[in-house]
Amino acid sequence: MEMKSATVDSLLAVGLPLGVAKELLDTVNSGSYQDVTAALELAASYLTDFGVTTCYEDRRWVSHYYQNIIAEYVNTGDTYTTTILYDTENQTLHVTSLGDWYEEWEAKMIEAGEIEPYE
DSSP, rough: OOOOOOOOHHHHTTTTOOOHHHHHHHHHTTOOHHHHHHHHHHHHHHHSSSSSEEEEOTOOOOOOTTTTTTEEEEEEESSSSSSEEEEEETTTTEEHHHHHHHHHHHHHHTTTSSSOOOO
């Protein structure tokens, strides 16, 4: 399955107001890391009380800014509930679950020889 980038329609479908959805996409497209986190926090204020959480991966280094954070996402309290996720390596926004995204990410990284599978 190829992970598709978020669209205004997919962000509206998870419950964001139109203005917030557009602002989030514009912010991601601007490339400012700090602004992406702030925009995700704004989105989280409309969707959940759990805020924004990071997904760390000890087997992967992303950048000096993100270090080993491979994703930031709106925490819904359930790993397999649809949410908004920012892929820090590819700088793309997705509407997916953290669990589904991570499983696909890990499989691609192992197949590409970028990381070793856990034993």
